[in-house]
Amino acid sequence: xxxxxxxxxxxxxxxxxxxxxxxxxxxxxxxxxxxxxxxxxxxxxxxxxxxxxxxxxxxxxxxxxxxxxxxxxxxxxxxxxxxxxxxxxxxxxxxxxxxxxxxxxxxxxxxxxxxxxxxxxxxxxxxxxxxxxxxxxxxxxxxxxxxxxxxxxxxxxxxxxxxxxxxxxxxxxxxxxxxxxxxxxxxxxxxxxxxxxxxxxxxxxxxxxxxxxxxxxxxxxxxxxxxxxxxxxxxxxxxxxxxxxxxxxxxxxxxxxxxxxxxxxxxxxxxxxxxxxxxxxxxxxxxxxxxxxxxxxxxxxxxxxxxxxxxxxxxxxxxxxxxxxxxxxxxxxxxxxxxxxxxxxxxxxxxxxxxxxxxxxxxxxxxxxxxxxxxxxxxxxxxxxxxxxxxxxxxxxxxxxxxxxxxxxxxxxxxxxxxxxxxxxxxxxxxxxxxxxxxxxxxxxxxxxxxxxxxxxxxxxxxxxxxxxxxxxxxxxxxxxxxxxxxxxxxxxxxxxxxxxxxxxxxxxxxxxxxxxxxxxxxxxxxxxxxxxxxxxxxxxxxxxxxxxxxxxxxxxxxxxxxxxxxxxxxxxx
Numbered sequence: 001x002x003x004x005x006x007x008x009x010x011x012x013x014x015x016x017x018x019x020x021x022x023x024x025x026x027x028x029x030x031x032x033x034x035x036x037x038x039x040x041x042x043x044x045x046x047x048x049x050x051x052x053x054x055x056x057x058x059x060x061x062x063x064x065x066x067x068x069x070x071x072x073x074x075x076x077x078x079x080x081x082x083x084x085x086x087x088x089x090x091x092x093x094x095x096x097x098x099x100x101x102x103x104x105x106x107x108x109x110x111x112x113x114x115x116x117x118x119x120x121x122x123x124x125x126x127x128x129x130x131x132x133x134x135x136x137x138x139x140x141x142x143x144x145x146x147x148x149x150x151x152x153x154x155x156x157x158x159x160x161x162x163x164x165x166x167x168x169x170x171x172x173x174x175x176x177x178x179x180x181x182x183x184x185x186x187x188x189x190x191x192x193x194x195x196x197x198x199x200x201x202x203x204x205x206x207x208x209x210x211x212x213x214x215x216x217x218x219x220x221x222x223x224x225x226x227x228x229x230x231x232x233x234x235x236x237x238x239x240x241x242x243x244x245x246x247x248x249x250x251x252x253x254x255x256x257x258x259x260x261x262x263x264x265x266x267x268x269x270x271x272x273x274x275x276x277x278x279x280x281x282x283x284x285x286x287x288x289x290x291x292x293x294x295x296x297x298x299x300x301x302x303x304x305x306x307x308x309x310x311x312x313x314x315x316x317x318x319x320x321x322x323x324x325x326x327x328x329x330x331x332x333x334x335x336x337x338x339x340x341x342x343x344x345x346x347x348x349x350x351x352x353x354x355x356x357x358x359x360x361x362x363x364x365x366x367x368x369x370x371x372x373x374x375x376x377x378x379x380x381x382x383x384x385x386x387x388x389x390x391x392x393x394x395x396x397x398x399x400x401x402x403x404x405x406x407x408x409x410x411x412x413x414x415x416x417x418x419x420x421x422x423x424x425x426x427x428x429x430x431x432x433x434x435x436x437x438x439x440x441x442x443x444x445x446x447x448x449x450x451x452x453x454x455x456x457x458x459x460x461x462x463x464x465x466x467x468x469x470x471x472x473x474x475x476x477x478x479x480x481x482x483x484x485x486x487x488x489x490x491x492x493x494x495x496x497x498x499x500x501x502x503x504x505x506x507x508x509x510x511x512x513x514x515x516x517x518x519x520x521x522x523x524x525x526x527x528x529x530x531x532x533x534x535x536x537x538x539x540x541x542x543x544x545x546x547x548x549x550x551x552x553x554x555x556x557x558x559x560x561x562x563x564x565x566x567x568x569x570x571x572x573x574x
Contacts, residue, residue: 020121024112028105035101039067039094046090050081066091071098120188124199127163130185131201136161139421140200140207142191142223143214144171146392147239147260147410149178151211154287154418156180165191165200166214192222194230202227202234209235209255211417217245228252237417241311256427258416260409261312264362264388265319267407270434272299272323276441277434283445283456284426284501284528285415290456292449296405300357300384301325307332307348307372308362312388316362328356332363332372348375358384366394373401425461425526429502432511444501444512448528451497457528459501462541464523469541475551476521483515489539489546492553498529498537 022029044063050056058066062080069076070091083091112118138161141148152162164175164186175186189196191214201207210227212220220238225248227236235255240246246257270278279295286293306317307330317327330351332344353359359376361369369387376383389398389408398406419426433441448457466473472485482503488494503513504524510517529537539546548554 020118021112024118025105025108028108032101032105035094035097036067036071039071039097040064042090043067043087043094046084046087048081048084048087056081067094070095123188127185127187128199130183131163131199131204134161134201134204134206137206137208138162138201140165140202140210142210142212142219144175144186145213145215147413148213150392150410150414151213151417152180152184154414156182157287158422163187163201165189165196167191191219194226197223197226202231207234209237209421212236212238213413217242221245221248224249224254225252237420239413256420258413260412262315263412264312264407265316268299268386269319269323271296271405273434274438274441276438276445277436280441280445281430281433282415284430284459285419286456287418288456288458292445292454302357303328303355304358304360305330305351305353305356306360306362307351307376309368310364312362312364316360344372345375348372348379353379353383356380356383358386361387363388364390366390366397370397370401373403423459423461423526425502425504425524426459428504428509429511429526432509436511448499451499452528452530452533457530458534459526459528460534462525462527464519464521471544471547472541473521475547476519479518480551481515482513482517482519484551485519485540486515487550489536489550492550496536497533498527500525501528502526
C-alpha cells in the first residue's frame, strides 16, 4: 500500500481568474472610475433651472443616475428638468470622455482575453479545481503521445479515471476534444516543475499511481524522482529507452520501468519458442472485450540480418544470439543525406542476403524502415521480414509492405502498463508462459475461449483471506480442493465458467492448477472470467448459504424468518 502524502507537502495556490482580471485591468478601471466620478461631480455642481425658472442644482444621486444611463448608451431621456447650456456642454464633454474610457477598457479586456499567459492561467486554475474535487481513484498520466492516447482510451473503457499532464498546448487541447466517457482533466505545464506536478494531483488522497510516458527520458526520470520523494510508495510506471535511466528510476522506487525497444528482442525470442505463448500473452494484456489476436507465424531459424540505426541494433542482436540465431548487423537507415540511399543499398548488399532467412528493419524512423524493407525485398523476395513500427499512424504503410511481423512500441507500452495497473499478479504469471511450451499455451487459449468466449475476459486476483472470502475460509481446514469451489451456485453439477490461470502460495507459483489442488488460507488465485462468472464466484466466497450449497449440496435458509420456521440455524462463520 502506498503511503498518504506528507502533511508538509502543499499544492501550490493558483490565483483566481477574478484576481488576475482585476490586477491586469487596474489602470483601465481607474480611468473609467475617474471619468465617471468627475462627470457626476461636475454635473451636480453646475447650476440648472426647474420648470418654473428657479435656479436648482442636481443632487449627487440625480447626477449619478443621469450619467449612468448616458455613459452606458441606454439613453432613457429621463431627466429632472431641461438642462441648461452649461450642463449640456459638460454632458457633451463627459460623453466623449466616457466613449474614450470605455474603448480603452474594452480594448484592454479583449487584449487580456487574447493573452496566452492569461488563458493558460485560467485553464490551469480550472483544471486544478477539477483535480482537487475528484473523489474517485485516478491516475496521473504524464505525456499525451501515441502511447498515452491508447492507454487512456483503454482506461476510459475500463471505467478508470485519469488526469493528463503535458507541456504541448495542442496535445492538451486534444484531450478535451477526444470523446471520453468521463471528464478528463488535462493540465498544461512542464512535468519537471514540481509545482505543476503537484497540481496534477500526485499528492491527492485519491491518486493511485503515476504513469510517466513523456517523449524524453529526462522528464520521465524527474517525474519518478519527484513522486518517489514527495509520495513514497505510490506506484510509478515509467517509460525509458535507456538502461542507465531505468536504474535511476528503480533507485527512486519506480514500480515498473518499461523499455519498449528492449521488448522487441524479447518478443522475438518468445515467438521463436512458442507462437501460442505470445498470442496468449498479448490477449491477456489487452483491454477486456478485445478479440483474440491472430497467431504469429513461426520464426525461421538460420541466418538473420538486423539492419538499422541506433542503440537498438546491438541489443536486438544480443537477444537473437542468446536464442541461438546467427545474426549479422548492418548499420543503415540513418539520417537522410547525400548518397545515403546508395550507401544503404551497398551496406545491405554486403550483408549477403542470399544466405539469410530473415531481415529485420530496426531503425527508429518509419520511412527509413520502409526503405530498408523494400531494398531487402528486391534483393531476395522470399525473406522473412520483421520491422519496428514506430508510429501507429503509419500502420497502413506497413500493412501495404506485407511484413511478416511488426512490433509497435506504443502497443507494447499499453499492454504492459494495463497489465500492471489492472492486475499486478498477472505480471508474476506472464513471464512463466513462454517456458511452459507451445502445447500448454494452445490448450490454455482453448480453455479460456471455451469458458469465457473469444474476447479478453476480466482478470482479477483473489486472496483467500477473511476480507475477500469470509464464507469459504472456515471450510479450508477440511482440505477443500479447487474444483469444489468452481461450481455454479445455481447448479452445482455444472462447472463454473471461470479459469484459474495461476495459484500463488508464498514464493511458489502453480500455472493452471488442477481441480484436485487443495487450497490453503492465504493462497492467491489469478482468475479469468466474464462478469457473470465473477459474480457467481463472489457469491460462493461471501454468502454462507451459497457456500453450503456449492460445497455440500445442502439448501440452507438464508433469511432469519426461514431459519426460524425450519428450526435451523447457521453455525457461526458458515
